[in-house]
Amino acid sequence: MRPLAPALLAGLALLPEPPADSAPAAPAKRPNVLFIAVDDLNHWVGYLGRNPQTKTPAIDRLAARGAWFSRSYCAAPVCNPSRAALLSGLRPGASGVYDNGDPFAKAIPVDLTLPAAFRNAGYYVCGAGKIFHGSVYRPGEWDDHLGKIDRRSEDPGPRQTAGKLDITPLDCRDEDMPDYQFVSYGIEQMNAKREKPFFVAVGLVKPHLPWSVPKKYYDLFPLDGVSLPPYREDDLDDLPAAGVQMALRSGDHEAMLQGGPDAWKRAIRAYLASIAFCDAMVGRLLDAYDRLPDRDNTILCFWSDHGWHLGEKHHWRKFALWEEATRAPFIWIVPGLTKPDARCDRTVDSMCVYPTLLDLCGIPVPGHVQGKSIRPLLADPAAPWDDPAVTTYRYMNHAVRSEGWRYIRYADGGEELYDEAKDPYEWTNLAKQSDASDRKGALGRWLPKENKPAISGAAADGTEDGTGGGRKSRRKDATP
DSSP, rough: OOOHHHHHHHHHHSSOOOOOOOOOOOOOOOOEEEEESSOOOOOOOOGTOOOOOOOOOHHHHHHHHHHHEEEEEEESSSSHHHHHHHSSSSHHHHHHHSTSSSSSSSSSSSSHHHHHHHTTTEEEEEESSSSGGGGGOTTTSSSEOOOOOGGGGGGGOOOOEEEEEEEEOOOSSSGGHHHHHHHHHHHHHHSSSSSSSSEEEEEEOTTTTSOOOOOHTTTEEEEEEEEHHHOOOOTTTTTEEEEEEOHHHIIHHHHHHHTTTHHHHHHHHHHHHHHHHHHHHHHHHHHHHHHTTTTTGGGEEEEEEEOEEGOOOOOGESSSSSSHBOOEEEEOOTTOOOTTEEEEEEEEEEGHHHHHHHHHOOOOOOOOOOOOOOHHHHHHHHSSSOOOOEESSSSTOOEEEOOSSSEEEEEEOOOOEETTTTOTTTTOTTTTTOOOOHHHHHHHSOSSSSOOSSSSEEEOOOOSTOOOOOOOOOOSSSSO
């Protein structure tokens, strides 16, 4: 190589020296998480289109901001096992938590839970309202939580009922309701100055029973404009014995029919009113989220623990493996990843929440977690996805939901099969048809292989939480 000319060397000597190697770039700041859990909210939300009577402008606005799932399902159609599964990463068959009377704290150590995973990763972790069943908070999972609050606003004295359900309008303000206080706590925590990223969990109790919300929400739904859900009187005729038993027609539904000509409508009105109140609380959280200085680095995850029947299949409440009891809203906002109003038609269940949140926040997923991250679907709702949703109700009763089909197998071997595209209300059980074997076989391979005995017998009172609004455990009446 020819040497540089002396003049050129002199010129180079006058140039400034190149900068020293720059210091390593600071690691990216981990995202915050706003974690919104709702109790007993089924798919009667506007953006899902299941019931045109509902009024959910805030939840619809939330869906329009991020990715929402048209086929999202719970791990169990009961509060305690649903939440235990989502928050531990263990399906009911892996933990033995199947019912409200099964003590999840006995089956699931603190160090396996989602809040503990965030806390151990250096997050500030706090919560209010119903996150775990019974609003249980354990040392080691939380840095702070909202303790007991005044619930007298929900005790108006004489109560109104429809069948066996409490449908009492309240003469009070939103501010008097426990959920309002839970939301206020969440807003305060999101806005607090701290060095650590936050994981703020807000658990809204409504629309859980009792359907006691301020009267103004009842006024949104005049009784003469309330319609019953699609319903067939002969809907149970083609079900196996276990399915008929699960419907429990002689319980809530019979009481509803005996409660007068408008009892069913009054119950639906009360549920719609409770959803509308819940929606107002979601609106407060979404407004606060939008005002966050660090909003562009804050993930929002919105979910409900399961669905709810309002007379479909002669059934009320959850406690079943059909579409109404298992489908629930599921929405994500992930800055830089999700796109506005991104509809995903892939079938997912709530076991994906734990691994997805850790994946998005750069936290290793513990080996015990049985779910699968849906990050690819958040980035591209049409991405390949073969896993169906799996729901378990009590020991050895399971439903497998693909994009087009639902297959139910009960502990006694009874089966149901529904073509969801042609039969969205699941009126025709195809399980006994001659050409159903291949379909059942393909779906049946997803049935859980692990089915531990229940961690304990059901408690004498299996109510959902301190409101007393749940039903007593029916383990004696359940399928074997």
